[in-house]
Amino acid sequence: MPRTTAKSYFWKGCRNSLPFIFVAGPFSLLFGVLATEAGLKLYEMLTFSASVYAGSAQFTALQLLREDAPTLIILASSLAVNLRVGMYSASLTPYLGAAPLWMRAIVAYFTVDQSYSLSVAQYELVPEMTLSERLAYFFGTNAIIAPLWYSGTLVGAILGTGIPESFALDFALPIAFLAMVGPMLRTPAHIVAxxxxxxxxxxxxxxxxxxxxxxxxxxxxxxxxxxxxxLISRGVKI
Structure with missing residues (x-):
């Protein structure tokens, strides 16, 4: 049986991320539309999307901008929404922490809900994966979704309010989080939280x-x- 290579893990990450195009596509379009409605110029919206690359934080900041909230409140709320990414990073460290600093910086940028949930599930399923294979799989999970996010926000901004409200693009956010959070509620502690x-x-x-x-x-x-x-004090295995 041939040994699995980093290249094959990259393509596996791409394949496993395909269902998320049905969320990232409408989600990015919606952000582009709302950013245009909020008065952001095209270059501002693209810079916002490329520099942050975190849908929920972007929507939070955009909503508060539309409400003329203080800058400090906007930053604090956006950071709070993205606090989970800090926990994602801590969870990924045992698997990717040996990578060079520059590589970890790129991983940090691309650590979002779908890349984290897919990667951790894969790493736990195949613990014998090498570092290069883990990195390849991680970047594979972003190879389709990241370009789709950037291009989707661009298309949404160009189309603006031309997208009919009947398309109900805002369905993407709750469905995305339900799809990702549901399978991760694996222990009683997760459910309590x-x-x-x-x-x-x-x-x-x-x-x-x-x-x-x-x-x-x-x-x-x-x-x-x-x-x-x-639970641990009661001898329950987590």
């Missing part, structure tokens, strides 16, 4: 500038960590 964050988010929905998300995210992480400690 998700449940607490949902409840707190609903209770804090009236807090201005979506700051309730900060409270909900913090509460969810604290509850999940506490639940994990409790």
């Amino acid at each position: 998700a449940f607490v964050s949902i409840i707190v988010a609903l209770l804090c929905v009236s807090i201005p500038y979506n700051l309730g998300l900060l409270v909900a995210g913090t509460a969810g992480m604290m509850a999940g960590a506490r639940a994990e400690q409790f």
Whole structure:
């Protein structure tokens, strides 16, 4: 049986990421449309999309910009939405931490929901993968989605309000997160964290500038960590 190469893992990452085109495509179009409606110039929108490359944070910042929120609130809210990426990075470190610094910097830029969820699942499934194979698979998960995101935001900005509302492009965001979060609720601690964050988010929905998300995210992480400690102390295998 021939040995699997880094090249084959790259193409596997590409194939595994294909279902996400049905989310990234509409999602990027919607961002381009809303950015145009918010008054961003084409170069501003493209710079925004290329420099951030984080859909949920971009939508959060854009919504707050439209509400004329203070700059500090916009930055804090966007960072809060992207706090999960810090946890993603910590989770990827045992697999990719041996890569050179410049390579880790590129990985950090391309660490988004779909690349993280696909990569961790693959690494756990095939723990004997080499570093080069892991990197190849990771970049494969972005090889289609990243260009689609950039081009989709461009097309959305060019088309602007010409896209009919009946297309309901905003369906992409909740479906994307449900598809990625659902399979990752593997332990009771994960479920507790998700449940607490949902409840707190609903209770804090009236807090201005979506700051309730900060409270909900913090509460969810604290509850999940506490639940994990409790289970371990009771001898439950996590």
